[in-house]
Amino acid sequence: MYTAHFGLRELPFGITPDTSFFFGSxxxxxxxxxxxxxxxxxxxxxxxxxxxxxxxxxxxxxxxxxxxxxxxxxxxxxxxxxxxxxxxxxxxxxxxxxxxxxxxxxxxxxxxxxxxxxxxxxxxxxxxxxxxxxxxxxxxxxxxxxxxxxxxxxxxxxxxxxxxxxxxxxxxxxxxxxxxxxxxxxxxxGPLSRDDLDFYLAHRLRVAGFGGARLFSRAAVARLYRASGGVPRLVNILAHKALMLCYGQGRQQVERLHVNAAASDTIATSRRVPRFAAWRQAAAGALLAGVVAGITWVWMR
Missing domain, CATH: 3.40.50.300 (P-loop containing nucleotide triphosphate hydrolases)
Known part of the structure; x- marks a missing residue:
């Protein structure tokens, strides 16, 4: 997957409960x-x-x-x-x-x-x-x-x-x-607060082996919070998809557009996207689907 690209030992945002990733908010x-x-x-x-x-x-x-x-x-x-x-x-x-x-x-x-x-x-x-x-x-x-x-x-x-x-x-x-x-x-x-979310992301990335600076831009974190409402499971799903898209584009930092694409591809969060941004939602979803298809092709090769 994207672990080597970002210098990780393991996937940081799995949805299986793992006590090593417990975050003491x-x-x-x-x-x-x-x-x-x-x-x-x-x-x-x-x-x-x-x-x-x-x-x-x-x-x-x-x-x-x-x-x-x-x-x-x-x-x-x-x-x-x-x-x-x-x-x-x-x-x-x-x-x-x-x-x-x-x-x-x-x-x-x-x-x-x-x-x-x-x-x-x-x-x-x-x-x-x-x-x-x-x-x-x-x-x-x-x-x-x-x-x-x-x-x-x-x-x-x-x-x-x-x-x-x-x-x-x-x-x-x-x-x-x-x-x-x-x-x-x-x-x-309850859900995570906006400030807790920033620390939550950093904590899980650190446990997974990340040793760099900020992997999620501030704009990406803000969008991630609005899309997930601070619910940890949704945060994990969106963060994982955003990292996949970032990796597929060969970039080193997750940006707002990556989170937008992840949110549009997730049923539980896509309804949070404003109506006037429907065209962005469709474009982002298509972009994510294309990146996933490309990654799959590489694995098969």
């Missing part, structure tokens, strides 16, 4: 600190919300990698499951050996015994659930009942919910009001 660092303090308190539920693409999964993985050996962690990335399936997923994460056709009573008893055993060993069990807005209400209630298990000092199981704002509306339901009352810590993760 004021918002994300405050969210991480909230999680760490809440986890050590050993109480109830913790909730982290944020719009699509604001970095909830990356924050979750960074949080899990930061915890010490006194924690036993479980991670469920797909919670759209009925209560029994969710309990089986938790048992699997806690390495509980179960019979093939274990009944519900034995399943819950096995989980309880495992939690008691870990508490006796001085370990704290923490379950992180990603995409928590997708959890069925019945499964949320099953999780709440699990958090009833406790010693005289603390809960046997802590649960951290990472979800989109729809999770808040689900928690307002009368049927699960007891769970909402048990959320002792919460944080809403």
């Amino acid at each position: 004021p918002g994300s660092q405050e969210a991480l600190n909230t999680l760490l303090v809440a986890a050590r308190s050993g109480e109830g539920f913790i909730k982290i919300t944020g719009e699509v693409g604001t970095g909830k999964t990356l924050l979750c993985r960074k949080f899990l990698s930061t915890l010490g050996p006194e924690f036993v962690t479980a991670y469920i990335p797909n919670p759209y499951q009925e209560p029994r399936a969710l309990m089986l997923a938790l048992a699997d994460e806690l390495e509980i050996a179960l019979e093939r056709d274990v009944d519900q009573h034995r399943l819950l008893k096995s989980i309880t015994e495992r939690l008691m055993q870990l508490a006796g060993d001085g370990r704290q069990v923490l379950l992180c659930i990603d995409e928590a807005q997708a959890i069925p209400v019945e499964s949320l209630e099953a999780l709440r009942l699990l958090t009833n298990l406790e010693t005289e000092k603390r809960k046997l199981l802590q649960i951290v919910l990472f979800g989109q704002p729809e999770l808040n509306r689900k928690l307002e339901l009368q049927s699960i009001r007891q769970l909402a009352q048990r959320i002792t810590f919460h944080y809403h993760l």
Whole structure:
């Protein structure tokens, strides 16, 4: 790709959550600190919300990698499951050996015994659930009942919910009001600010091995912010495409026109382009398509 051209060891703007690229912006660092303090308190539920693409999964993985050996962690990335399936997923994460056709009573008893055993060993069990807005209400209630298990000092199981704002509306339901009352810590993760975006780009480029000066011009950064709204996932997509176009033209600095082309080629951001600039949008998209075709031809050769 363009790594050698810009002196990079790896691609700097992938959309796969990679904790080595975690950027401690004021918002994300405050969210991480909230999680760490809440986890050590050993109480109830913790909730982290944020719009699509604001970095909830990356924050979750960074949080899990930061915890010490006194924690036993479980991670469920797909919670759209009925209560029994969710309990089986938790048992699997806690390495509980179960019979093939274990009944519900034995399943819950096995989980309880495992939690008691870990508490006796001085370990704290923490379950992180990603995409928590997708959890069925019945499964949320099953999780709440699990958090009833406790010693005289603390809960046997802590649960951290990472979800989109729809999770808040689900928690307002009368049927699960007891769970909402048990959320002792919460944080809403927002987009990057304009100033944060400049540092975010520099941080990811530095982690990827870039040792030069400014790779994105100030005009390019300003356009990137307007096109992405500061949402990290969109920033990564646009920055990656802009670097491809810059490389295809043999240039060493990303300019505004490169970001314009990237934005016009991205469904989630093309609507941000002003109507009077539609002709620029079409021209930029054609330019990007031509550059990508040229790069592909070189690879095939």
